[in-house]
Amino acid sequence: MSKKISIVDIANALNISKTTVSFILNGRAQEKRISEELVERVLKLVKEVGYKPNSLAKSLRTGKSNIIGLMVEDISNPFFANIARLIEDRAYEKGYRIIYCSTDNDTNKTQDLITMFRDRHVDGYIMAPPKDIEEDVRDIIKSGLPVVMFDRYLPNIDTDYVVVDNQFSTYNATRHLMEQGYTKIAFITFSSEQTQMLDRVNGYKNALKEEKLKPYIKEIDFNRIEDLIIEPLTAYLKKNPGIDAVLFGTDHIGTCGLKVIKQLGLKVPDDLAVVSFDDYDVFKLYSPPVTAIAQPIEDIADNIISLLLKKLDSNANQTTQKITLSTNLNIRRSSKRLSDAVAQ
Amino acid sequence: MSKKISIVDIANALNISKTTVSFILNGRAQEKRISEELVERVLKLVKEVGYKPNSLAKSLRTGKSNIIGLMVEDISNPFFANIARLIEDRAYEKGYRIIYCSTDNDTNKTQDLITMFRDRHVDGYIMAPPKDIEEDVRDIIKSGLPVVMFDRYLPNIDTDYVVVDNQFSTYNATRHLMEQGYTKIAFITFSSEQTQMLDRVNGYKNALKEEKLKPYIKEIDFNRIEDLIIEPLTAYLKKNPGIDAVLFGTDHIGTCGLKVIKQLGLKVPDDLAVVSFDDYDVFKLYSPPVTAIAQPIEDIADNIISLLLKKLDSNANQTTQKITLSTNLNIRRSSKRLSDAVAQ
Numbered sequence: 228m229s230k231k232i233s234i235v236d237i238a239n240a241l242n243i244s245k246t247t248v249s250f251i252l253n254g255r256a257q258e259k260r261i262s263e264e265l266v267e268r269v270l271k272l273v274k275e276v277g278y279k280p281n282s283l284a285k286s287l288r289t290g291k292s293n294i295i296g297l298m299v300e301d302i303s304n305p306f307f308a309n310i311a312r313l314i315e316d317r318a319y320e321k322g323y324r325i326i327y328c329s330t331d332n333d334t335n336k337t338q339d340l341i342t343m344f345r346d347r348h349v350d351g352y353i354m355a356p357p358k359d360i361e362e363d364v365r366d367i368i369k370s371g372l373p374v375v376m377f378d379r380y381l382p383n384i385d386t387d388y389v390v391v392d393n394q395f396s397t398y399n400a401t402r403h404l405m406e407q408g409y410t411k412i413a414f415i416t417f418s419s420e421q422t423q424m425l426d427r428v429n430g431y432k433n434a435l436k437e438e439k440l441k442p443y444i445k446e447i448d449f450n451r452i453e454d455l456i457i458e459p460l461t462a463y464l465k466k467n468p469g470i471d472a473v474l475f476g477t478d479h480i481g482t483c484g485l486k487v488i489k490q491l492g493l494k495v496p497d498d499l500a501v502v503s504f505d506d507y508d509v510f511k512l513y514s515p516p517v518t519a520i521a522q523p524i525e526d527i528a529d530n531i532i533s534l535l536l537k538k539l540d541s542n543a544n545q546t547t548q549k550i551t552l553s554t555n556l557n558i559r560r561s562s563k564r565l566s567d568a569v570a571q
Numbered sequence: 572m573s574k575k576i577s578i579v580d581i582a583n584a585l586n587i588s589k590t591t592v593s594f595i596l597n598g599r600a601q602e603k604r605i606s607e608e609l610v611e612r613v614l615k616l617v618k619e620v621g622y623k624p625n626s627l628a629k630s631l632r633t634g635k636s637n638i639i640g641l642m643v644e645d646i647s648n649p650f651f652a653n654i655a656r657l658i659e660d661r662a663y664e665k666g667y668r669i670i671y672c673s674t675d676n677d678t679n680k681t682q683d684l685i686t687m688f689r690d691r692h693v694d695g696y697i698m699a700p701p702k703d704i705e706e707d708v709r710d711i712i713k714s715g716l717p718v719v720m721f722d723r724y725l726p727n728i729d730t731d732y733v734v735v736d737n738q739f740s741t742y743n744a745t746r747h748l749m750e751q752g753y754t755k756i757a758f759i760t761f762s763s764e765q766t767q768m769l770d771r772v773n774g775y776k777n778a779l780k781e782e783k784l785k786p787y788i789k790e791i792d793f794n795r796i797e798d799l800i801i802e803p804l805t806a807y808l809k810k811n812p813g814i815d816a817v818l819f820g821t822d823h824i825g826t827c828g829l830k831v832i833k834q835l836g837l838k839v840p841d842d843l844a845v846v847s848f849d850d851y852d853v854f855k856l857y858s859p860p861v862t863a864i865a866q867p868i869e870d871i872a873d874n875i876i877s878l879l880l881k882k883l884d885s886n887a888n889q890t891t892q893k894i895t896l897s898t899n900l901n902i903r904r905s906s907k908r909l910s911d912a913v914a915q
Contacts, residue, residue, distance in 0.1 A: 233706065250690070252686070294687060301656065305649070308648075308649075308652040324687055328670060329656060342578065342593055343670075347670075508826050508853050509852050512829050512857055
């Protein structure tokens with residue numbers, strides 16, 4: 228490949244500063260009072276030397292930054308890390324860059340990040356919102372910037388979102404356990420009032436109600452220190468030895484659950500059947516492989532980007548779109564009764 | 572808790588716009604030609620109502636954005652996701668916010684991201700650099716912004732970095748396999764000319780050389796489609812049935828390796844002993860648990876932030892610091908000879 232063309236080359240060729248070229252290339256010429264004539268000269272040269280992604284011309288016409296702010300709950304969680312990565316890819320293909328942050332489900336931190344993104348001139352926001360953020364989201368929408376939510380939504384805000392059918396997913400997973408003959412089925416999850424978590428508890432409860440089974444719900448406070456999750460989880464399983472199956476509410480608590488099961492020396496599925504929300508490598512590679520509710524993360528990422536780009540590309544006020552995708556219950560040996568489990 | 576104070580409240584109380592408050596709170600008052608008198612009034616009120624993190628006053632004095640740009644290779648990789656999260660936490664405690672992006676090891680994309688970060692007024696850069704980025708890094712350093720590298724470094728650039736002792740780590744892991752009696756030890760890794768990857772191959776080779784054993788090195792081109800990693804890996808293991816142990820060069824290839832081992836029905840460690848670089852939940856929960864080279868990710872994150880803050884806090888030109896941390900070989904059943912394995 229030939230030597231790459233840099234901003235410096237363009238600046239030198241036109242005898243202007245690198246900063247000026249940079250402002251122009253980022254659609255900030257007007258803000259910085261750079262003359263249209265200079266913008267055109269830079270544009271022309273950029274085109275001649277083939278400097279940039281195809282989004283450039285559009286960015287210059289529209290004065291947009293072509294940057295999208297993405298707020299996940301916790302980037303070290305595989306679900307959010309994978310979604311973030313896919314969104315970043317999809318956006319990049321379309322000429323947008325993503326900058327992301329973890330909210331840690333902390334309302335103050337999220338407000339701080341929203342401000343930071345606004346000051347950095349993002350064109351739009353993608354967020355898995357924490358609670359009590361309604362006012363701030365309304366401010367964003369009022370200012371004309373699009374917001375797409377994912378994973379959960381705020382019932383009192385009319386905005387685009389992409390979620391999965393959480394309630395049916397846990398209903399379906401619980402039904403699967405009942406069909407396998409399990410009757411004392413626990414639901415172990417993080418305590419949360421977010422929509423996705425409430426729906427997951429409800430799906431579980433609804434399935435049990437149909438068969439008049441008793442619910443065993445254990446809600447654990449989220450903590451970054453894993454031992455503070457493992458401790459109450461261990462105590463709960465020890466205190467309820469009759470439980471014959473457990474549905475974990477998220478991948479993170481599922482992973483902690485597997486560690487506890489290992490420590491307690493419980494055999495899966497003979498002593499305890501296991502199903503978890505979210506599907507990732509830990510569950511696929513565990514022995515026996517763990518039945519998991521797989522979120523369609525590629526579809527989620529595609530839909531988020533499509534919704535956001537639709538809003539960004541049009542000037543008209545559009546109605547909002549709320550997309551609910553279905554999950555896939557990947558049944559593996561961890562939730563099959565012994566006779567079946569041996570067979571597979 | 573009482574109702575949170577928002578920027579809007581501050582703006583309303585002083586009868587100024589939210590944007591003005593935001594500019595002031597982000598240290599951009601001077602740039603935006605906001606009067607010192609107004610800055611002081613806002614500051615005073617902010618202090619009275621306790622609106623913000625403690626970094627605020629400093630940010631205002633220095634005119635810094637208190638934002639750090641972090642470039643990882645791939646945020647969906649657990650090593651980078653965990654490091655990013657820890658860096659974000661540490662930085663936030665110190666009053667800095669992190670915005671991050673994946674470079675995908677793509678030089679053009681990285682240049683694009685560097686430009687974006689610069690235009691977003693970051694105070695400094697943290698990066699796991701791809702190749703051919705030297706010129707751009709020199710430009711950053713010349714412009715007075717600090718750069719801290721991690722995971723790998725650029726030998727021809729004099730900048731701070733935090734890495735682990737890759738060469739000793741794989742030397743030590745290979746020695747461990749030899750001590751367990753394995754003699755046909757493969758090293759399976761991604762093809763790369765980055766410092767950390769070269770060091771890992773060298774450590775492996777050096778250990779074998781001491782015992783005059785033949786190296787079995789398989790380098791696989793990185794691909795986002797996992798099947799394109801699994802395919803050559805499967806072919807290699809099938810073609811070399813005599814191999815009795817394998818050392819995987821990264822967590823990602825290690826996970827792919829476990830999938831292949833499962834598909835081929837190989838018993839670990841009886842048919843094949845396994846050790847992997849990087850330690851994460853998949854390896855801990857696998858049966859048998861997988862011996863892994865654990866990078867001290869908390870220490871890495873702490874050191875990165877300390878180096879960067881030291882540079883940010885001082886006006887003087889400082890010498891660069893190059894920090895190499897040691898790893899920990901967590902020996903588990905996957906690399907123990909059968910007689911020992913039964914015992915544990």
